[in-house]
Amino acid sequence: MALAKVKSIALVGLRGELVDIEVDISDGLPGYSLLGLPDAALLESKERVRSALQNSGAPWPNKRVTVSLSPAWLHKSGSGFDLPIAIALLLAQGAMPIRKLEDHIFLGELALDGSIRPIRGVLPALLAAADRGITTAVVPLSNAAESNGITGVKSIAVSHLNQVITFIEDGVIPEVDLEEINEMSTSHLDLSEVVGQKRARLALEISAIGGHHLLLIGPPGTGKTMLAERIPTIMPPLTREEAVEVAAIHSVAGAFGERTLNTRTPPFVSPHHTTTATAMVGGGAHFIRPGACSMAHAGVLFIDEAPECKPGVLDSLRQPLESGSVAISRATGTVTFPAYFLLVLAANPCPCGRFNGKGRACTCSSMQIRRYLQRLSGPLLDRIDIRTFVEVPTRVELAASEAGESSGVVRTRVIGARAVAAERFENDRWRTNSQIPASQLRSRFRAAKAGMAFLHRELDHERLSARGYHKVMRLAWTIADRNGVAIPGLEEVESAYLLRQGVEIS
Numbered sequence: 060m061a062l063a064k065v066k067s068i069a070l071v072g073l074r075g076e077l078v079d080i081e082v083d084i085s086d087g088l089p090g091y092s093l094l095g096l097p098d099a100a101l102l103e104s105k106e107r108v109r110s111a112l113q114n115s116g117a118p119w120p121n122k123r124v125t126v127s128l129s130p131a132w133l134h135k136s137g138s139g140f141d142l143p144i145a146i147a148l149l150l151a152q153g154a155m156p157i158r159k160l161e162d163h164i165f166l167g168e169l170a171l172d173g174s175i176r177p178i179r180g181v182l183p184a185l186l187a188a189a190d191r192g193i194t195t196a197v198v199p200l201s202n203a204a205e206s207n208g209i210t211g212v213k214s215i216a217v218s219h220l221n222q223v224i225t226f227i228e229d230g231v232i233p234e235v236d237l238e239e240i241n242e243m244s245t246s247h248l249d250l251s252e253v254v255g256q257k258r259a260r261l262a263l264e265i266s267a268i269g270g271h272h273l274l275l276i277g278p279p280g281t282g283k284t285m286l287a288e289r290i291p292t293i294m295p296p297l298t299r300e301e302a303v304e305v306a307a308i309h310s311v312a313g314a315f316g317e318r319t320l321n322t323r324t325p326p327f328v329s330p331h332h333t334t335t336a337t338a339m340v341g342g343g344a345h346f347i348r349p350g351a352c353s354m355a356h357a358g359v360l361f362i363d364e365a366p367e368c369k370p371g372v373l374d375s376l377r378q379p380l381e382s383g384s385v386a387i388s389r390a391t392g393t394v395t396f397p398a399y400f401l402l403v404l405a406a407n408p409c410p411c412g413r414f415n416g417k418g419r420a421c422t423c424s425s426m427q428i429r430r431y432l433q434r435l436s437g438p439l440l441d442r443i444d445i446r447t448f449v450e451v452p453t454r455v456e457l458a459a460s461e462a463g464e465s466s467g468v469v470r471t472r473v474i475g476a477r478a479v480a481a482e483r484f485e486n487d488r489w490r491t492n493s494q495i496p497a498s499q500l501r502s503r504f505r506a507a508k509a510g511m512a513f514l515h516r517e518l519d520h521e522r523l524s525a526r527g528y529h530k531v532m533r534l535a536w537t538i539a540d541r542n543g544v545a546i547p548g549l550e551e552v553e554s555a556y557l558l559r560q561g562v563e564i565s
């Protein structure tokens with residue numbers, strides 16, 4: 060047989076397309092041509108495939124070889140087609156008995172010695188395969204964790220080309236220690252480990268209930284990071300759908316890490332303040348990869364020392380904050396990744412970090428202090444409802460060493476309060492209090508009389524801006540949901556007002 064065909068999957072963002080790999084071997088001058096919009100990495104597949112075949116003791120045809128990837132219009136990138144090309148080459152040479160491979164796909168990069176290397180995006184590729192009636196997927200062993208547990212597709216994890224040949228010839232499936240791979244990763248963090256910090260803990264809970272973005276201000280060493288990284292533990296667990304979506308994004312980013320399809324804890328992603336706008340929102344020349352804000356989808360994006368970010372980096376978050384997704388355009392088309400995340404920024408109070416409102420220890424001028432936090436641009440601050448000072452725990456708090464509430468207890472309250480809000484917004488296009496439009500706050504979502512009176516007084520005395528007013532109102536609704544109150548009263552409004560304390564920076 061001089062013609063053979065096997066299947067694989069090409070990814071466009073998170074979307075997978077079935078690709079046919081056809082190999083034709085004909086008489087004529089020895090040569091190798093690859094058709095079907097391959098990128099540079101794919102063009103180099105010839106050398107990898109040839110070495111891998113020869114080093115595995117398999118034949119390489121000294122003839123004219125044409126490899127065609129279809130559909131032809133689809134851009135194909137990366138090294139994941141090495142394995143299917145090698146298999147099609149073997150079949151076309153008659154080096155393997157023909158078995159029905161119509162419902163099989165092959166994914167994997169070949170090393171020169173024939174071993175199989177991991178590739179990006181195995182999880183979304185397999186989800187697409189399942190949709191298209193594929194029943195068996197041959198995948199790199201290192202990607203086994205993400206290919207496990209996809210309904211309808213049996214995955215065969217392989218580490219060497221010889222294992223694939225044996226599988227096709229005799230149906231022998233290499234043994235894999237699934238237990239090791241399938242080990243569930245659960246977060247070991249818990250809110251009970253945070254000592255004191257009563258106000259910050261409340262800020263975290265309110266943020267998790269209402270989806271309110273958060274700014275934590277405090278000197279270094281006060282535990283801002285410790286607080287932030289525990290937010291996912293008090294958020295409602297991801298739904299099955301969300302878990303698959305998050306796992307798919309992490310798979311495409313090549314950062315599957317400890318997540319599995321069964322990981323229900325929302326992701327926590329904390330890019331360093333020196334990160335670039337591209338790393339933040341995604342991009343890349345050949346292979347478009349998701350950025351930090353898509354990795355944080357359905358979870359928390361935490362940026363420590365946010366005022367130190369390079370100009371433009373924080374502003375790049377405006378589009379995803381607005382739309383819940385990131386669209387990346389290239390000559391080859393536009394790729395969209397979901398990016399609906401809770402933004403948590405941390406900042407020192409001033410350049411030297413020691414400002415505590417009392418002026419002691421800090422060497423910065425009042426102008427410097429003001430300017431420092433103003434580096435967080437206005438449009439971004441507009442989206443941040445909660446601004447909380449995190450203080451060094453006092454000696455009394457540390458000595459008390461009384462454990463705070465655990466994440467589980469807080470999470471139960473968060474889930475309950477979210478359910479109340481979801482019911483209220485049943486016929487609306489938003490789901491959380493942070494998304495209530497300003498116009499609706501002025502009409503449908505007012506506070507009780509005493510609460511409104513308090514706010515009007517603050518407005519009159521110019522202690523509250525119009526913008527601040529809307530934020531306090533949204534927070535008051537979240538606090539009401541938490542406290543089981545139907546409409547926010549004076550207590551909820553005052554409590555919301557306190558969550559916006561601190562230097563006036565917006």
Ligand SMILES: [Zn+2]
Pocket residue numbers: 409410411412413414421422423
């Ligand atoms: Zn200072």
